[in-house]
Amino acid sequence: MTHDNKREGFSSSFGVLVATLGSAVGLGNIWKFPALTGANGGASFLAVYLLATLAVGLPVMIAEIALGRSARANAVSTFERLASGGGGFWQIIGWMSFASALLIMAFYSEVAGWVYAYVFKAASGALASTSPEVASRTFGALVTDPVQSLIWQWVVLAICGTIIAMGVTRGIEAVTRKLMPLLFILLIVLCIRSLTLPGAIDGLVFLFKPDFSLITPDVVLVALGLAFFKLSIGMGCMLTYGSYFRADQNIPSTALRVMLADLSVSLLAGIAIFPAVFAFGFEPAAGPSLVFMTIPAVFTSMPGGTLFMTLFFVLTAVASVGAILSLLEVPMAIFSERLGVSRRQTAVALVLSIALVGAPAALSNSSMAAFKPFGMTVFDLYDFVTSNLLLPLGGILICLFVAWNWGLPRLLAQISNDGALPNAIIARAVFRLVQWVAPVLIAIVLLHGLKVF
Ligand code: PHE
Numbered sequence: 001m002t003h004d005n006k007r008e009g010f011s012s013s014f015g016v017l018v019a020t021l022g023s024a025v026g027l028g029n030i031w032k033f034p035a036l037t038g039a040n041g042g043a044s045f046l047a048v049y050l051l052a053t054l055a056v057g058l059p060v061m062i063a064e065i066a067l068g069r070s071a072r073a074n075a076v077s078t079f080e081r082l083a084s085g086g087g088g089f090w091q092i093i094g095w096m097s098f099a100s101a102l103l104i105m106a107f108y109s110e111v112a113g114w115v116y117a118y119v120f121k122a123a124s125g126a127l128a129s130t131s132p133e134v135a136s137r138t139f140g141a142l143v144t145d146p147v148q149s150l151i152w153q154w155v156v157l158a159i160c161g162t163i164i165a166m167g168v169t170r171g172i173e174a175v176t177r178k179l180m181p182l183l184f185i186l187l188i189v190l191c192i193r194s195l196t197l198p199g200a201i202d203g204l205v206f207l208f209k210p211d212f213s214l215i216t217p218d219v220v221l222v223a224l225g226l227a228f229f230k231l232s233i234g235m236g237c238m239l240t241y242g243s244y245f246r247a248d249q250n251i252p253s254t255a256l257r258v259m260l261a262d263l264s265v266s267l268l269a270g271i272a273i274f275p276a277v278f279a280f281g282f283e284p285a286a287g288p289s290l291v292f293m294t295i296p297a298v299f300t301s302m303p304g305g306t307l308f309m310t311l312f313f314v315l316t317a318v319a320s321v322g323a324i325l326s327l328l329e330v331p332m333a334i335f336s337e338r339l340g341v342s343r344r345q346t347a348v349a350l351v352l353s354i355a356l357v358g359a360p361a362a363l364s365n366s367s368m369a370a371f372k373p374f375g376m377t378v379f380d381l382y383d384f385v386t387s388n389l390l391l392p393l394g395g396i397l398i399c400l401f402v403a404w405n406w407g408l409p410r411l412l413a414q415i416s417n418d419g420a421l422p423n424a425i426i427a428r429a430v431f432r433l434v435q436w437v438a439p440v441l442i443a444i445v446l447l448h449g450l451k452v453f
Contacts, residue, residue: 007072008167009244015173016249017257019326020241022176024262025183026323027111028230030316031291033266034273036226038284041214042206042274048220052227053259056441059433060233060395061255062426063402066414068242069251074333075236078243083405090405093397094334097236100390101330104235106358107382108327109160112320113152113362114292115313117142122309127296132282135293143289146366153362154355160324161351164332165344176322183315186308187265190272190295193302194279203275206284221449224442225387230262234391234398237326240333251415252426272298392446396439403435 010016037045071078076094080087121127121138129135142148194200228234245251273291276298277284286293299309328350335346360368364377373381402411408431413419415427447453 007243009246010173013246013249015177016245017254018177018180019173019244019322020238020254020258021180021261022319022322023232023237023241023326024230024258024323025180025265026319027108027115027316028226028323029262029266030269030319031111031115031288032226032229034269035287035290036222037207037270038274038277038290039287040219040222041211042284043208043210044212044214045219045223046207046270047210047212048215048223049226050263052220052224053231053263055433056224056395056438057227057231057233058255058259059430059438060228060398061231061238061259062252062415062430063411063434064233064236064238064398065242065245065251065255066411067398067402067406068239069245069247069249070410070414072243074243074337075239075330076334077337078239079401082410083401085405090397090401093394093401094236096390096394096397097239098331098334100235100386100394101237101327102354102357103382103390104229104386105324105327105354107361107379108320108324109156109354109358110149110153110362110379111288112156112317112324113149114139114142115317115320116155117148117152118292118296119310119313119317122296122299122306122313125306127309128300128306130280130297130300132280132293132297135282135297136289139289139292143365144369146363149362149366150359153358156320156324157351157355157358160321160328161347163321164325164328165347167343176318176325179315179318180322182311183319184265184268186312186315187268187272189308190298190312191268194272194275194298197275197279197298197301199279200275202278203273204271206278207270207274217445217448217451220445221388221392224392224445228391228395229387230266231259232323232326234393234395235386236330236394239398240330241326243333248417248420250417250421250423252423252430388449389446392442396442396446399434399439399442403431403439 010019067078067082071081073081074094075097076091079090079093083090118127127138232238273294274284276294280294280297282294295312296309299305299312302308331350332343332346335341336343360378361382364379368378371378376384411431412424412427415430416423
């Protein structure tokens with residue numbers, strides 16, 4: 001293992017876990033997972049998603065972290081350092097990661113902006129209603145207002161840019177560490193309220209009783225893309241975080257714990273939302289607006305609703321910051337390490353670029369609603385291109401690199417901490433999965449979903 005003592009890293013083993021979890025848990029769990037599960041058939045989608053997470057997500061995550069910790073470098077330089085026979089070609093993974101990070105942040109920061117706006121709406125009592133019409137009008141008024149859309153996005157970017165400029169350990173760890181458990185508890189409270197609503201059972205049936213006839217190639221592609229998105233893989237993010245992992249960290253056990261915790265948060269969000277969807281007469285396939293309409297309804301129907309609702313949106317805002325910080329860290333590490341630019345200057349340049357690329361996404365429900373390249377709004381296009389194309393493609397390339405260039409002995413050394421941990425069997429299993437199973441599965445799903453065959 002190469003160690004570069006000048007590089008900052010996570011300060012404790014627990015800090016590593018929290019920061020990695022902070023990257024994985026975010027709007028992907030609370031906003032995207034319910035929206036996609038609702039729009040793609042419920043339980044059958046969940047089943048495919050679980051399969052994708054286990055067979056593809058977890059091994060790719062372990063491989064990515066191992067690569068990063070081995071090279072102790074950013075997503076581009078890692079391949080330069082590790083590739084035998086010259087890293088020229090493989091560096092493309094790093095540059096694709098940069099593109100993915102930018103495009104994801106361009107729409108993710110907008111959704112985070114809606115969450116910030118909802119903190120204030122919740123506190124003012126403006127969301128206190130269980131009526132689908134009122135909820136839809138409130139959400140519509142926010143997203144179709146170009147000025148509010150842009151300003152909230154900029155607020156999010158300014159906050160995250162400031163934190164990231166402060167540095168890895170202090171910035172990322174400090175923020176994510178304290179508030180995650182609180183979000184978990186609040187979700188459990190929400191679940192209890194939602195499950196005790198009259199008619200709640202229909203929501204549980206929708207979420208857990210699969211109708212496999214609803215599974216189409218499109219649904220599989222979306223589920224796979226969601227698995228990548230939620231675990232922050234296929235785009236150098238886990239690789240970059242892996243480069244800050246401690247030498248004695250147990251990589252597979254950390255990855256497993258992050259995956260399980262991430263899954264629990266998603267399931268809790270699903271259990272909080274779907275019973276309420278059916279109880280109050282919301283539309284499960286409402287898409288991006290689903291969470292913003294149903295969550296306030298659940299809180300409104302319980303004592304202390306305003307307070308808890310405000311707290312919920314504050315914690316979701318914090319969770320989104322943890323994810324954005326990890327997204328920002330990908331280009332931050334690339335540019336500050338390769339060009340020697342300071343973190344502060346890089347942060348300013350990045351935030352400005354995201355504001356520029358993100359503006360059309362922010363305006364895609366208002367001023368730019370009619371602009372639909374490839375038949376999608378810019379917001380949907382960024383989302384589609386990243387989750388359904390760039391991340392799976394990045395995943396395939398990472399698998400191929402590990403299996404056919406880096407090789408089993410190095411993966412083994414990395415995963416077992418040079419023999420200190422009894423992880424040889426796990427390393428071999430991960431190797432087989434990234435050698436054949438994951439790339440073949442991803443390729444089939446990708447080509448099928450894109451209607452290539
Ligand atoms: N995993 C994050 C979430 O679920 C989003 C994310 C994607 C973060 C890719 C980093 C990289 O919200």
